[in-house]
Amino acid sequence: MRDGEMYKLIGSPKTRAFRVVWMLEELGLDYDIDPATPRSDDILAVNPSGKVPALQVGDDVIIDSVAICQFLADKHGQFTYPAGSLERAQQDSWTHFALDEVDSALWFFAKNTFVLPKELRSKMAREACRFEFERAMGFLEQRLDDRVFVMGDQFTIPDLILGHCAGWAMNGAKWPIPEGPVADYITRVRSRPACVRALEIRERY
Numbered sequence: 001m002r003d004g005e006m007y008k009l010i011g012s013p014k015t016r017a018f019r020v021v022w023m024l025e026e027l028g029l030d031y032d033i034d035p036a037t038p039r040s041d042d043i044l045a046v047n048p049s050g051k052v053p054a055l056q057v058g059d060d061v062i063i064d065s066v067a068i069c070q071f072l073a074d075k076h077g078q079f080t081y082p083a084g085s086l087e088r089a090q091q092d093s094w095t096h097f098a099l100d101e102v103d104s105a106l107w108f109f110a111k112n113t114f115v116l117p118k119e120l121r122s123k124m125a126r127e128a129c130r131f132e133f134e135r136a137m138g139f140l141e142q143r144l145d146d147r148v149f150v151m152g153d154q155f156t157i158p159d160l161i162l163g164h165c166a167g168w169a170m171n172g173a174k175w176p177i178p179e180g181p182v183a184d185y186i187t188r189v190r191s192r193p194a195c196v197r198a199l200e201i202r203e204r205y
């Protein structure tokens with residue numbers, strides 16, 4: 001990216017684009033937001049699947065919230081361990097846990113609630129999603145143990161993804177976060193000033 005060029009986030013902050021807003025706020029960077037909705041012309045112009053978010057970086061576009069957050073963390077040297085380190089492998093393992101166990105349950109629930117055509121939505125699938133989510137919260141409690149953040153004292157990308165998914169669970173799916181260490185961890189992550197600012201920004205869209 002050339003000096004003076006701004007990042008442009010394409011995607012409504014009410015979607016997974018929220019993760020990118022939060023990351024940009026953590027890093028204190030300047031950016032513009034095009035609050036494109038899924039499958040709108042603006043996102044279809046850069047992503048054939050119509051899924052948001054995307055980040056425009058000069059003439060390039062990065063698709064996928066986690067790829068974008070990891071790129072920003074790597075580029076600006078914060079909230080990540082360096083590629084090739086064992087810590088980075090552990091961090092990536094947590095990122096995949098957040099996506100495989102938590103994001104996927106929420107997403108499949110959303111698909112079976114309002115995304116898929118009505119005739120393809122299934123109550124059994126929604127129940128299975130909730131079952132998977134609750135099981136994932138149990139795994140999270142075990143893996144977290146008594147850490148402040150998943151990697152210890154340092155806040156990294158998987159904390160941000162888990163923090164976003166927890167808000168999605170509580171406010172979207174209406175699934176509670178189990179009280180105790182997991183709820184305390186989620187409160188800790190979501191009370192970060194950058195998350196609070198991102199939540200305020202989200203309300204404007």
Ligand SMILES: N[C@@H](CCC(=O)N[C@@H](CS)C(=O)NCC(=O)O)C(=O)O
Nearest residue numbers: 015016038050051052053064065066
């Ligand atoms: N793995 C992608 C998932 C993107 C995604 O599914 N976004 C949703 C909104 S949060 C979307 O645009 N859905 C539209 C669709 O599935 O057609 C990411 O993290 O960015």
